Structure formats: structure tokens, C-alpha cells
Amino acid sequence: MTADQLRTLIAAGLSCEHLHVEGDGRHWFATIVAAGFEGRRPIQRHQMVYATLGEKIRNDEVHALSMKTLTPAEWAAQGRPQH
Incomplete structure (x- = not known):
């Protein structure tokens, strides 16, 4: 991977306004900004x-994924540029 x-x-599974992924092939960190996160708790x-990754996460092709999941408003509040 x-x-x-x-x-x-x-x-492919989320309409993202911003998406940044970095890692070493086993351990990943993603910053994901999506309007679909509005009104949802972090676990949701x-x-x-995880639902977008499907079998890749269950089969351990993606071993560890840390995420920062933000709405566009939360992203903007951190001083990030709007796209």
C-alpha cells in the first residue's frame, strides 16, 4: 500500500475538500476534511x-491509520485555506 x-x-468513498496522507507503508496518518463529517462525532x-477502506483494513493491508477528521468549518477555523 x-x-x-x-x-x-x-x-473514492468520501467527498473530501482536503486529503493528505503520509506514512511508511504500515503506519499512516491522514488529515481528512469533508462536509459529510458535519454533525458527527469523531468516532463516527x-x-x-474505515468504511471506505473495506477489506483493506480488515485484511491488514492498512495496518495502522491515525486520522484528523475535520469539517470544512473546523478546517477554516484552524486558519487553513478554503478550496
Whole structure:
């Protein structure tokens, strides 16, 4: 699994305004900004991301994924640029 492959999987399942993935092939960190996160608790947001990975997460192709999941408003509040 590469960062590009992981980014493609997440982007295919979520409409992201911003998506950054980095890691070493086993341990990953993703910053994901999506309007679909509005009104959802962090655990629900993470479940949405895990759902996009499907079998890849269950088969341990994605071993460890840490995430920062934000709404566009939360992203903007951190001083990040709007896309």
C-alpha cells in the first residue's frame, strides 16, 4: 500500500475538500476534511473513513491509520485555506 493508493481509496468513498496522507507503508496518518463529517462525532467520522477502506483494513493491508477528521468549518477555523 502506498500513500497514493490509500488517498485514492479514501477519496473514492468520501467527498473530501482536503486529503493528505503520509506514512511508511504500515503506519499512516491522514488529515481528512469533508462536509459529510458535519454533525458527527469523531468516532463516527473514523467509521466513515474505515468504511471506505473495506477489506483493506480488515485484511491488514492498512495496518495502522491515525486520522484528523475535520469539517470544512473546523478546517477554516484552524486558519487553513478554503478550496
